[in-house]
Amino acid sequence: MTAHSPTRRTVLTTGVAVAGAAAGTVVLAACGGSDSGTSGSSQNTGPAPAGTTVAALNDVPVGQAKSVTVDGEPAILARPTDTTAACFSAVCPHQGGTVAPEGGVLKCPLHGSEFDTLTGALEKGPAETGLTPIPVKVEGQNVVTA
Numbered sequence: 276m277t278a279h280s281p282t283r284r285t286v287l288t289t290g291v292a293v294a295g296a297a298a299g300t301v302v303l304a305a306c307g308g309s310d311s312g313t314s315g316s317s318q319n320t321g322p323a324p325a326g327t328t329v330a331a332l333n334d335v336p337v338g339q340a341k342s343v344t345v346d347g348e349p350a351i352l353a354r355p356t357d358t359t360a361a362c363f364s365a366v367c368p369h370q371g372g373t374v375a376p377e378g379g380v381l382k383c384p385l386h387g388s389e390f391d392t393l394t395g396a397l398e399k400g401p402a403e404t405g406l407t408p409i410p411v412k413v414e415g416q417n418v419v420t421a
């Protein structure tokens with residue numbers, strides 16, 4: 276009977292250790308993924324390798340913006356004019372909420388910060404800065420990371 280307690284404890288301890296190792300693996304894998312895109316370069320200039328397609332330019336109406344994903348991260352793609360595009364991280368600089376187009380601005384659902392649809396500039400706090408730009412360019416019919 277008493278032999279069960281140490282055995283059970285051992286199993287639980289082992290389970291925790293395995294869970295911890297698995298969590299560590301996930302973190303390391305995420306870091307490795309980011310690094311692999313910039314290997315060979317000593318300068319990390321953006322979240323995605325240059326030339327990654329963000330979206331078709333015509334997916335975004337002129338003067339508006341839409342939510343997209345760049346290298347697995349939430350982003351905003353704006354189309355200031357017929358032939359130009361601008362892109363920003365959708366991660367709110369306040370506390371990391373995901374900003375999205377709403378009512379003519381880019382709005383954070385967590386605490387209500389607002390950003391300019393076409394420039395990502397701060398319009399209303401509590402955030403203290405605008406959205407982080409992601410360099411993009413128009414290539415043919417597509418918007419790609421620059």
Ligand code: FES
Nearest residue numbers: 367369370383386
């Ligand atoms: S996280 Fe966006 S306003 Fe607080």
